[in-house]
Amino acid sequence: MALSSQPKEVAEDVQRQAQLRRVDKDIEHLMRARYPLIYILSSEEKRVEKSIADVLHAREREKNYKTKIYTWSVTEGMRLGKEPQGDSKDPLKALRFVVEAKADERAVFILRDLHAYLKNPEVVRLLRDIGRKLKEELKTVFLISPLLAIPPELDKEVAVVEYPLPELLEIDAIFDRVSRNTGAKIPSGQEREHVVEAALGLTADEAEGVFAKSLVQTGGSFDIDVILSEKERIVRKSGVLEFFRTQEKMDNIGGLDVLKGWLRKRQSAFSEEARQFGLPRPKGILMIGIPGGGKSLTAKAVGAAWRLPLLRLFGSFITWLQEKTSPVFVIATANNVDELPPEMMRKGRFDEIFFVDLPTLPERKEIVAIHIKRRGRDPEQFNLDLISEKSEGMTGAEIEQAIVSALFDEYDRNGKTGVLTSEGVLHSLQETVPLSRTMKEKIAALRNWCKTRARPASSSWQGDGGPEAGRKIEIDVGGKSA
The missing domain is CATH 3.40.50.300 (P-loop containing nucleotide triphosphate hydrolases)
Incomplete structure (x- = not known):
């Protein structure tokens, strides 16, 4: 639902419906x-x-x-x-x-x-x-x-x-109420979305307060910087989050042109128009590199450029896992078993340990169809066989991101008139360097570790992604059958 200016009756109905959660x-x-x-x-x-x-x-x-x-x-x-x-x-x-x-x-x-x-x-x-x-x-x-x-x-x-904090529609209704009661000028489009989203995570009274303070401090307008500044003051009281204030700019970062280009494409994906096009909200990136290479600086620049709060979370998952008594079903994931503490792996901590390997050819075809359909396209209009074949060695997440990347490329070139094609997806797949290539040795070691310690999460398939079918033979080693 688009966040737009609404008459009193509609806004009150939206608020009432938002509360029926x-x-x-x-x-x-x-x-x-x-x-x-x-x-x-x-x-x-x-x-x-x-x-x-x-x-x-x-x-x-x-x-x-x-x-x-x-x-x-x-x-x-x-x-x-x-x-x-x-x-x-x-x-x-x-x-x-x-x-x-x-x-x-x-x-x-x-x-x-x-x-x-x-x-x-x-x-x-x-x-x-x-x-x-x-x-x-x-x-x-x-x-x-x-x-x-x-x-x-x-x-x-x-x-x-x-009782949960207000959701987006409730915050939007509060924004409308403050605007009506004060006669303030209501921003439209993406600017309005940014203002409303900036108040997420606050109580209803806190959200109303930050909107009102923005109007008082600016003389009648909604300023995201004022809202974020007041939100920072509120967040600091929790003791769980650290709020970073930053004025860094992308121009302050030397090099990293590929990363900055990637971020530039994702910035427009927060708009309602981009969501209607089928783009997901960007979830994040992992930056790995030597100290001082610009990772923290980039994070601060993104927060400032996108006008989003930059937060650091404090806390220990393992402590919570050890002390929790509430009926919570935990699903934990790990990429590197070598770094898991022994207490995480002890018998009884989890009901079962599963190993998720690279998807097989049939699984990849299913994954491709799922993500194409999720973006509002008809999988039957795509060459699923060729796409799944060319995605050999890729994870489901890598296949999804290749499709998303193709969407970004098409939207960047042609806007909302763009058409996602098999060729576009194949081009994105060609540009993807899968983990199975960059971390070949680590993946082999992980597979070896899981052979005797975990259950496979997928049924085996006699093809490129599963155990290879082969002739069963006997070899004599040193005169003994092996």
Whole structure:
């Protein structure tokens, strides 16, 4: 969907539809399944409460019944709308209010920041009592908190929902609302996309705040640099990401003409027009080389030229893997087994270890067809046999990138009127130097290591990509049969 200027009614509908995501369905299903205690992990109380209300109102329209929504905080006590419900600021009194509510009344109770009181054994006991009681009633208790702090006694009683940050459509609707309310000039096309995307990763309030600050600081316009600067301040508080400010330019990099040309082609692929053409959003590059060769400088220049935040992630996967207790299915990948720590390979860490070899001829033909179709083209219009034959020794990723590269070349030459052809794909394949050639010895060593330590991920095929068929013979070595 294109990000464009929208009238109020359309923008509000987009925002409402954007909020009907998987998490909202999850909340609805938990309520209908009579989960009495639902712990929502989020710092966005207002947004979560609106989501709960939207779910309830949708059910009310469908089933023609009414559900009361009570809210509680230690500062306001229990309220029904704006109406106070007696002396209920104390958390114990608030929980007793829930226990004593009419059994036949449909209601939800939204408790804000109750986590601060979960070390109190009376609070914990009352919550357990509520959990037992509400399973037989049409009521649900929501605990909204930015911190996950569930005592062991409640671990089996509480369903946890991690509420996600706003998605692109929600940020776009916030952008529209700020623009309408301030009368600001709304940018269009790719400039608008950049402004909205710059606020991804922020809460709804944070996104609204950075848009408003940009308008104030610039005198009425949306400036990406101002938005990124404010986002940097917010990101630094996390302690997990490091935000780089850079004014480097591509002209500051000497040489590297092939890399810079490649990056130039990819820069235009962030537009909506490029996506409609079939181009994927660029995912990244791996730069390998000697220290001081310009790798870090190039990264900083790309961040500045593309007007995207440059972040460094801190953290250890192996530490998380060792300590995790949540029901997470991990799919890990590795290219060099020599650098894997022994604890990663111990028995029981994973259910199984698979070896993914280079694709066979039939697999390559299937891969080519998949990626051509994924770009909105008809595979039947291409010479799949020739393309799969000429891609011998290439990985699926290399074949995909050859097709993508052919798309970039065609778009660079002819724009949206360009036509992807077999010849274009074959030309890209010819320019591709596969890993099977540049890392021949390492791949052979990896295959040898996996023979006795891993299961093959593909069925064998008697052709160029699989084990070669051959005559079985006996050779006498030193007079002995071998």
